[in-house]
Amino acid sequence: xxxxxxxxxxxxxxxxxxxxxxxxxxxxxxxxxxxxxxxxxxxxxxxxxxxxxxxxxxxxxxxxxxxxxxxxxxxxxxxxxxxxxxxxxxxxxxxxxxxxxxxxxxxxxxxxxxxxxxxxxxxxxxxxxxxxxxxxxxxxxxxxxxxxxxxxxxxxxxxxxxxxxxxxxxxxxxxxxxxxxxxxxxxxxxxxxxxxxxxxxxxxxxxxxxxxxxxxxxxxxxxxxxxxxxxxxxxxxxxxxxxxxxxxxxxxxxxxxxxxxxxxxxxxxxxxxxxxxxxxxxxxxxxxxxxxxxxxxxxxxxxxxxxxxxxxxxxxxxxxxxxxxxxxxxxxxxxxxxxxxxxxxxxxxxxxxxxxxxxxxxxxxxxxxxxxxxxxxxxxxxxxxxxxxxxxxxxxxxxxxxxxxxxxxxxxxxxxxxxxxxxxxxxxxxxxxxxxxxxxxxxxxxxxxx
Numbered sequence: 001x002x003x004x005x006x007x008x009x010x011x012x013x014x015x016x017x018x019x020x021x022x023x024x025x026x027x028x029x030x031x032x033x034x035x036x037x038x039x040x041x042x043x044x045x046x047x048x049x050x051x052x053x054x055x056x057x058x059x060x061x062x063x064x065x066x067x068x069x070x071x072x073x074x075x076x077x078x079x080x081x082x083x084x085x086x087x088x089x090x091x092x093x094x095x096x097x098x099x100x101x102x103x104x105x106x107x108x109x110x111x112x113x114x115x116x117x118x119x120x121x122x123x124x125x126x127x128x129x130x131x132x133x134x135x136x137x138x139x140x141x142x143x144x145x146x147x148x149x150x151x152x153x154x155x156x157x158x159x160x161x162x163x164x165x166x167x168x169x170x171x172x173x174x175x176x177x178x179x180x181x182x183x184x185x186x187x188x189x190x191x192x193x194x195x196x197x198x199x200x201x202x203x204x205x206x207x208x209x210x211x212x213x214x215x216x217x218x219x220x221x222x223x224x225x226x227x228x229x230x231x232x233x234x235x236x237x238x239x240x241x242x243x244x245x246x247x248x249x250x251x252x253x254x255x256x257x258x259x260x261x262x263x264x265x266x267x268x269x270x271x272x273x274x275x276x277x278x279x280x281x282x283x284x285x286x287x288x289x290x291x292x293x294x295x296x297x298x299x300x301x302x303x304x305x306x307x308x309x310x311x312x313x314x315x316x317x318x319x320x321x322x323x324x325x326x327x328x329x330x331x332x333x334x335x336x337x338x339x340x341x342x343x344x345x346x347x348x349x350x351x352x353x354x355x356x357x358x359x360x361x362x363x364x365x366x367x368x369x370x371x372x373x374x375x376x377x378x379x380x381x382x383x384x385x386x387x388x389x390x391x392x393x394x395x396x397x398x399x400x401x402x403x404x405x406x407x408x409x410x411x412x413x414x415x416x417x418x419x420x421x422x423x424x425x426x427x428x429x430x431x432x433x434x435x436x437x438x439x440x441x442x443x444x445x446x447x448x449x450x
Contacts, residue, residue, distance in 0.1 A: 007045055011036040026064055027324040033058040034319060034359060037311075041402040044418060049304040052311035065318045072317045073310030077184075077275040082309050082409050083301070084278035085139025088257070089413060090297035091285050092143045095249040101144045105151065113160060113231050116152065117167050117223050120145075124171040125219065134176040134183050134406040136264060136274055140257070141168045142413040153235030162420050163230025169410035170222050170424065176406075177396035178215035180206040184405075185395045189366035193388055196371060201388065209389055209447065213440045214396045221431055225424050249292055256281050305412030309405055316361035320368050329356070330372065336379050346390065346441040349380055351433055353394035362404045365395040386444065393440055399429045 015032045022028040033055060040051035059070045073079055105119060127137060145168035154161035176182035180190060180203045190201045246254070263270070263277045286293040319325055332352070338345050357365050369376065373387045382390065401407045401418050407425075411418060 003045060007040075010039055010045075022324075024324060026062065027322070029058070029062050030064045030318070030322060031325075033062075033064065034315060037315065038359060038400075038402065042400050042418075042422075047304070048308045052304075052307045055311055055315060059314075059318060065321065069317050069321055070314055071310075073313035076310070076313045077273055079306065079310050079313065080275035081135045081139065081278050082306060082405075082412075084275065084282045085136065085409065086301050086305075086413065087282045087286075087293050087297055088139060088278070089143045090300070091253055091292045092140075094292055094294070094297070095247065095253050097143075097250055097253060099147055099151075100250075101147055103151070105148045111152075111234050113163070113234060114223075114227055116148075116164065116234065117227055120148070120164065120167045121171040121219050121223055124168060125175040125215065128172065128175040128179050128182045134173050135409050136278065137172045137176070137182075138169055138406045138410040139413065141172050142410055144168070145414065154232065156415075158232060159230040160232025160234065162416055163226045163232065165410075165414045165416055166230070166421055166424060167223070167226050169407060169414065170226075170421075171219055173404060173406045173410070174218055174222065174396070175215050177392065178207065178210035178213075185363050185366050186392070188363060189370060189388060189391055192366060192370040193373075197373070197384065199384070199388075206392075209444060210392050210396075210440075213436055213443055214393065217439070218396075218428070218432065218436060221428055221436075222424065225427050229424060230420075252290060253285065253292055256284060302412060305409075308412065309408055312361055312402060312405055312408060313363075316364040316367075319360045320364040325360075326368065326372075329368065330375065333372065333376055333379055338379075338381055342381075343438050343441045345380055346382070347433065347437045349376065349382070350390045350393045350437055353391060354397045354429075354433075355399075357395060357397075357403050358399055361402070362395045362398065366391050369394075389444060393437060397429050397432045398425055401425065 011032055014035050015028065018028055018031055022031060037051050037055040040046050040054070041048060056070060059065055060067065064070075105116065124137075124141065127141075128134075142165070145165045148168075149158075149161040149164040152160065152164070154164065173183075177186065180186050180201065186206070190206075193199045193201055260277055260281045263272060264274055282293060284290065336349070339348075353365055353369055356368070360368060369391055370388070373384055373391075376382070376387050377384050380387075398404050398407070401411060401421050407421065410416075411421060
């Protein structure tokens with residue numbers, strides 16, 4: 001009963017409070033809709049598909065934005081990467097290739113839960129250098145993660161099972177923020193700095209500036225938290241040591257994935273979109289004379305997960321193009337007064353950008369703040385280059401799963417409840433603000449000496 005009352009009360013309460021501050025009716029309804037949708041996503045008061053449909057319905061009925069922006073998620077690269085990824089995951093399962101991948105982890109010496117987590121983190125981080133698009137990486141990693149968890153005797157609802165899957169998903173996603181071509185927000189930032197300010201962000205500069213703090217140290221924090229929350233005892237299942245030759249379908253699938261990874265890794269040369277590469281791979285595997293992807297695999301896709309991804313992207317796009325929200329952010333920035341300590345200014349400005357991601361999602365942080373970077377620089381006293389790197393610190397810090405499409409994809413594919421990832425994400429976000437932000441500031445200052 002209380003849950004049903006909350007569903008009705010939350011949007012009414014938000015609307016009533018905001019009506020004292022927002023004059024334009026359309027802007028008031030939009031902000032109420034966005035806030036309500038995010039609260040529903042974060043709290044799981046209603047199923048995710050209901051929240052997604054509510055947002056799309058409200059935006060359409062009240063004409064809160066153009067239909068092209070509202071439904072832009074369905075045309076996005078991420079949406080079709082998720083769709084293709086679900087079918088690739090099904091193909092990996094169909095040929096039982098996951099068991100081969102899991103043997104690598106099963107052969108670890110001195111097997112304990114901490115060693116498993118560390119190995120997964122190193123494996124995922126290295127893979128982030130090879131394959132761009134964190135969504136694509138997550139899609140390939142989840143079937144492997146499930147096989148690895150099963151190989152250590154963990155069942156679906158065991159703590160150890162959940163921790164292993166979260167380690168794969170989080171380390172694959174988080175590492176990418178510190179490697180320039182490995183995540184969508186990175187490429188948005190790079191593209192806009194070049195387009196607006198004629199400044200090219202170099203791969204090496206980006207890596208040196210961000211990888212130590214937001215790649216290595218943050219992954220250590222994630223390993224520590226997952227170990228604390230989900231520590232379990234591996235129960236290595238006796239496996240058949242006899243070497244089994246690769247089947248025809250396994251070879252075909254491995255070659256297809258290898259070709260896809262090669263195309264993903266060289267997209268700076270041929271400019272083919274990652275989703276196009278993924279769809280080509282799916283089409284090949286679904287050819288009648290190949291038959292690795294079958295009709296039942298397509299029928300078995302969870303459309304609610306696809307709807308969720310599309311709506312998150314659409315929400316971010318609508319917010320990023322709303323003039324009222326942009327004006328509001330500009331006014332807030334103009335109110336800022338620098339303090340006597342630059343490190344505190346760094347933390348405050350970066351935290352402000354990071355918190356905005358709760359309502360706008362991570363990919364829209366560079367889309368919103370990069371055009372405002374010169375103004376932020378003038379108000380705060382930081383250089384343009386510093387502001388660009390502050391954006392990286394901001395969008396790499398995630399408080400809730402709905403902020404980052406790769407995490408949502410991973411949770412959808414692994415069927416893990418959001419409540420398990422939220423406590424890890426939120427703890428990591430707080431530690432990042434308190435410890436990693438100042439550490440990053442002093443690291444950047446140190447780099448200036450060279």
